[in-house]
Amino acid sequence: MFTQLRAEGPIHWHEHPDGNGFWSVVKHAEVSEINRDPERFSSEAKGVTIDDTEASEEGVDQRGVNMLYTDPPKHTRYRRLVSKGFTPRMIGLLEQYLTHRSILIVDNVIERGECDFVEDLAAELPLQAIAEIMGVPNEDRKLLFEWSNTMIGMDDPDYDGDPTTAMMSMYAYSNNLAKERAIDPQDDIITKLINAEIDGDRLTEFEIDIFMMLLGVAGNETTRTATSHGMLALFNHPEQMALLQSDMDKYLDTAIDEIVRWGTPVVYFRRTAMVDTEVSGVKIKKGDRIVMWYVSANRDEDVFDDPFKFDITREDNPHIAFGAGGAHFCLGANLARMELRLIFREILTRMPDIAQAGEAKMLRSNFIAGVKELPVKFTPGEKVNPPPFEKKPGEIINQ
Numbered sequence: 001m002f003t004q005l006r007a008e009g010p011i012h013w014h015e016h017p018d019g020n021g022f023w024s025v026v027k028h029a030e031v032s033e034i035n036r037d038p039e040r041f042s043s044e045a046k047g048v049t050i051d052d053t054e055a056s057e058e059g060v061d062q063r064g065v066n067m068l069y070t071d072p073p074k075h076t077r078y079r080r081l082v083s084k085g086f087t088p089r090m091i092g093l094l095e096q097y098l099t100h101r102s103i104l105i106v107d108n109v110i111e112r113g114e115c116d117f118v119e120d121l122a123a124e125l126p127l128q129a130i131a132e133i134m135g136v137p138n139e140d141r142k143l144l145f146e147w148s149n150t151m152i153g154m155d156d157p158d159y160d161g162d163p164t165t166a167m168m169s170m171y172a173y174s175n176n177l178a179k180e181r182a183i184d185p186q187d188d189i190i191t192k193l194i195n196a197e198i199d200g201d202r203l204t205e206f207e208i209d210i211f212m213m214l215l216g217v218a219g220n221e222t223t224r225t226a227t228s229h230g231m232l233a234l235f236n237h238p239e240q241m242a243l244l245q246s247d248m249d250k251y252l253d254t255a256i257d258e259i260v261r262w263g264t265p266v267v268y269f270r271r272t273a274m275v276d277t278e279v280s281g282v283k284i285k286k287g288d289r290i291v292m293w294y295v296s297a298n299r300d301e302d303v304f305d306d307p308f309k310f311d312i313t314r315e316d317n318p319h320i321a322f323g324a325g326g327a328h329f330c331l332g333a334n335l336a337r338m339e340l341r342l343i344f345r346e347i348l349t350r351m352p353d354i355a356q357a358g359e360a361k362m363l364r365s366n367f368i369a370g371v372k373e374l375p376v377k378f379t380p381g382e383k384v385n386p387p388p389f390e391k392k393p394g395e396i397i398n399q
């Protein structure tokens with residue numbers, strides 16, 4: 001369908017059953033133009049998902065508070081507060097810790113000879129990484145995981161949790177953690193947020209809760225999805241799997257970006273036109289909703305050679321799975337790439353004959369291209385049992 005739209009109607013008005021139609025923008029050039037122009041195309045005015053309205057339907061209006069739902073200059077000030085946790089230097093410092101966690105993740109299943117790839121191998125590292133950056137203690141990390149699943153999986157009948165309850169639980173949790181850190185400051189993002197000032201004001205409790213929720217959700221499901229799509233793509237393209245395993249030092253970096261392009265975990269984001277305007281000759285009215293289909297732009301024939309080929313050697317790969325270079329470009333892109341490198345290296349080295357053992361189950365969602373289950377089998381191996389990693393949460397990112 002997207003191939004047809006790219007050829008015949010790259011900026012196409014889509015009627016919506018509730019009468020609230022939107023523009024579908026499906027080509028790389030126009031998606032990039034819209035993504036990079038927050039003055040004409042706002043994230044704050046009416047939200048960033050197809051269903052968002054002025055007063056978000058979940059009962060919590062995140063506009064102007066959640067960084068994703070905020071336009072510059074406020075967005076720039078918000079972003080500065082948390083970006084320190086994500087610099088290349090900080091990500092480098094986390095690498096040792098996450099390498100250790102990757103060994104443990106494989107240790108947990110290696111003797112069994114079979115497991116569910118998504119839950120047992122793909123989910124854990126993103127969770128540990130973001131919890132470490134945020135300052136969530138080990139014993140609470142599973143909660144973070146469950147809440148973010150419920151929030152993202154709200155359209156899927158297999159997830160029966162209530163997204164509003166999950167969101168409220170996460171707020172309440174962040175609130176408590178913030179109170180603990182106010183008394184006992186640590187070197188983590190939540191302590192930084194408590195002490196941060198914007199325009200002379202401290203962040204409100206609500207702002208802190210929303211920050212924690214955004215970080216918890218944004219870094220979890222997306223990277224897990226990329227890992228699962230990557231494994232599935234390698235199963236479906238055995239010659240690419242063999243090539244990658246033949247020389248990981250040579251192919252891993254380009255393979256990771258190809259995996260992220262191929263899987264495009266975030267299917268779209270939305271904006272709202274702030275003025276009457278035109279994109280590639282198509283007139284767009286002030287107030288119109290515009291959906292940038294990243295998943296389609298990442299298969300754009302005008303940008304990618306042979307876009308439907310999964311090619312781990314693809315050098316020229318300007319995919320926009322992390323956004324198209326605008327103000328909201330994924331804050332965790334470098335972290336995600338590192339996590340993917342670490343986990344694939346560990347899996348493909350210690351489980352060289354890993355193979356699909358059953359049908360993959362996909363998440364029902366038009367927003368996240370999630371994989372829920374991917375049964376795999378492999379020749380059982382031995383645990384490495386690395387010595388414990390002696391660091392407290394938060395210590396690493398502040399060395």
Ligand code: HEM
Pocket residue numbers: 035067068069079126130214215216218219220222223226260264265266269320321322323324325326327328329330331332333335336
């Ligand atoms: C493969 C994994 C990931 C994918 C595909 C992904 C994708 C995206 C996309 C598409 C955006 C919006 C960009 C835009 O529209 O311009 C975004 C924003 C964001 N991502 Fe990621 N992401 C991933 C991993 C992560 C990780 C590990 C974190 C860590 C916490 C993270 C944190 C964020 C945050 C905080 C934002 C909002 C930035 C802002 O509004 O300024 N992401 N991500």
